[in-house]
Amino acid sequence: MKVQEENAAYDEINVTPMLDLAYVLLVVFILMCTASVQGITVDLPKASDAPSLAKPQTKAITVTADGTIFLDTYPVDMAQLESMLQQFKAVNPALPVVIKGDASVQYVKIVDVLALLGKLDITQIGLVTQNLVK
Structure with missing residues (x-):
């Protein structure tokens, strides 16, 4: 049996640590x-440290089965609805509005309300629906 000397040169180099480093x-x-490369550099404005006390005031327009229109809980006609929404839009230009329409209401009533919102340049509109649970 041949005994290796302590000072003998190695015949093979262990390349595993080098591959780990390369990976x-x-x-x-x-x-x-x-x-x-990710995204575009933009200098964003700084937000204040104070929390905002004003919450967005969402207005709800409800159209019942008989065609009655309510703004929040008050019954209105189309002319009153237009004038009240103009007043709210003057205070809050980004006025959010949700529309709740009865399932049996004529489609033309909802279209009339949507046309009025478009005329007043109200763009934040939501349609309320019901979740169907199976």
Whole structure:
């Protein structure tokens, strides 16, 4: 049996640690390249530290089965609805509105309300529906 000397040269080099290092460097390179390309640089405005006390005041328009129109809980006709929405829009230009229509109401009533909202340039509109649970 041949005994190896302690000072003998190695015939093989263990390349596993070098491959581990190469893979880690490759992953770091890929992450840094994709992170620098991501998005457009924009100088964003700073928000104040004080919490906002004013909440957006969403107005609800309800159309019942008989065609009666309510703004929040008050019955109105189309002319009153237009004047009241103009007043609310003057206070809050980004006035959000939700429309609740009865399932049996004529479609033309909802279209009339949507046309009025378009005329007043109210763009934040939501239609309330019911979830169907199966």
